[in-house]
Amino acid sequence: MAAAIPIIIAANELIAFVGRLFVAAGLSQATARTIAEGLVEADLDGVPSHGVMLVDLYLDRLRHGSISSCESAEIISDHGCAVVMNARHAFGHLTGPESMNIAIARAKQYGAGIVAVRHGFHFGTARRYAVKATDEGCIGIVMCNTRPLMPAPGGAERVVGNNPIAIAIPSDSIIPLVLDMATSEAAMGKIRMADKTGQTIPASWAVRNDGSPTTAPREAIAGMLLPAAGPKGFGLALMIDLMCGLLSGGAIGQAVMPLYGDPKVPYDCSHLFMAINISHFCDPASFRTQAGAAAERIRHGRRASGTAQLFLPGEPEWRRHQNANGAVQLERSVADGLLKLAQELEVSAEPLLTISRKTETSCQNVK
Numbered sequence: 241m242a243a244a245i246p247i248i249i250a251a252n253e254l255i256a257f258v259g260r261l262f263v264a265a266g267l268s269q270a271t272a273r274t275i276a277e278g279l280v281e282a283d284l285d286g287v288p289s290h291g292v293m294l295v296d297l298y299l300d301r302l303r304h305g306s307i308s309s310c311e312s313a314e315i316i317s318d319h320g321c322a323v324v325m326n327a328r329h330a331f332g333h334l335t336g337p338e339s340m341n342i343a344i345a346r347a348k349q350y351g352a353g354i355v356a357v358r359h360g361f362h363f364g365t366a367r368r369y370a371v372k373a374t375d376e377g378c379i380g381i382v383m384c385n386t387r388p389l390m391p392a393p394g395g396a397e398r399v400v401g402n403n404p405i406a407i408a409i410p411s412d413s414i415i416p417l418v419l420d421m422a423t424s425e426a427a428m429g430k431i432r433m434a435d436k437t438g439q440t441i442p443a444s445w446a447v448r449n450d451g452s453p454t455t456a457p458r459e460a461i462a463g464m465l466l467p468a469a470g471p472k473g474f475g476l477a478l479m480i481d482l483m484c485g486l487l488s489g490g491a492i493g494q495a496v497m498p499l500y501g502d503p504k505v506p507y508d509c510s511h512l513f514m515a516i517n518i519s520h521f522c523d524p525a526s527f528r529t530q531a532g533a534a535a536e537r538i539r540h541g542r543r544a545s546g547t548a549q550l551f552l553p554g555e556p557e558w559r560r561h562q563n564a565n566g567a568v569q570l571e572r573s574v575a576d577g578l579l580k581l582a583q584e585l586e587v588s589a590e591p592l593l594t595i596s597r598k599t600e601t602s603c604q605n606v607k
Contacts, residue, residue, distance in 0.1 A: 244572035264585040278333040278364045283568045286560035289429025293574045304503040321350040325357045329506045332363025340369040343515040344376045351520030357511035358490025366406035367420035373515045374410040381514040382406045385481040387496045389465045403480035411531035418554035423477035424465040436573045484510035
């Protein structure tokens with residue numbers, strides 16, 4: 241059976257369409273656009289697991305009340321460089337930028353700013369918040385915990401999430417220098433995307449509940465993810481979980497609910513945003529120059545046989561975004577899901593509907 245032809249749509253048109261879906265669900269125009277922009281940005285970066293495939297999940301949770309209609313977080317405690325916030329189960333695409341802005345402002349004043357957030361919701365890719373700090377002359381560090389998905393080395397039960405971390409370093413290079421990684425061998429979102437598109441996954445990504453490897457996405461979702469680099473990835477995931485949850489007074493471990501679980505029960509994850517003001521430590525210009533030079537040395541270093549190009553952390557996503565030329569490639573299953581939502585919410589599906597029909601007709605003509 242031939243794979244369905246992906247649908248290509250302009251990013252600005254997709255943002256407008258997704259925004260209309262959220263407005264129809266009761267959000268303000270500004271809030272809806274902010275969320276839509278964050279989702280589409282992930283698709284442009286080549287991270288569809290954090291892109292518009294999540295719209296149906298977001299809307300379902302909004303409908304059932306586990307995502308609140310709050311548009312901002314609440315400051316619980318403020319000690320200058322250290323702030324604790326209650327996200328009130330609002331969209332992470334709203335509270336994430338808000339929290340990082342506070343961290344940056346405090347870093348400018350004190351040299352470093354740390355904002356711990358409890359009662360949070362999924363905020364998309366961590367890299368977008370870390371990179372935001374570099375635009376203000378700061379190193380950005382962002383973490384989040386998730387529900388337990390991985391076993392301890394040698395364990396047979398889920399005890400810690402594949403908790404992501406992003407670190408962005410300012411440099412004078414046009415290409416952002418940013419690490420953004422889940423602490424599992426592969427993110428659960430990638431496995432769910434494989435399930436949606438009918439693809440298999442590498443055997444190194446996950447195991448069944450009995451610990452045996454699998455290439456079937458649904459078995460992986462029901463089973464356990466494997467940590468990146470074994471005990472090292474597990475240890476890093478555990479520390480992220482504890483820092484995010486304990487500093488914020490929020491949930492850790494089993495207290496974080498499944499993102500794809502009961503839509504009436506809040507996800508309740510915890511976030512941690514950090515900004516380090518370089519000017520409080522050294523000359524910012526020199527820092528950026530040296531960071532850029534280090535990146536160039538690696539990028540143009542000697543390559544192993546068969547290697548066409550060397551990349552730094554964050555470069556593949558940046559290049560995919562640049563090469564996208566303002567257009568998003570949607571899997572047919574994702575596009576069909578969005579069209580179904582538009583019908584349910586009585587929202588205009590143009591131009592996605594027209595593009596979908598043309599693509600389907602083209603596919604039939606080829607057959």
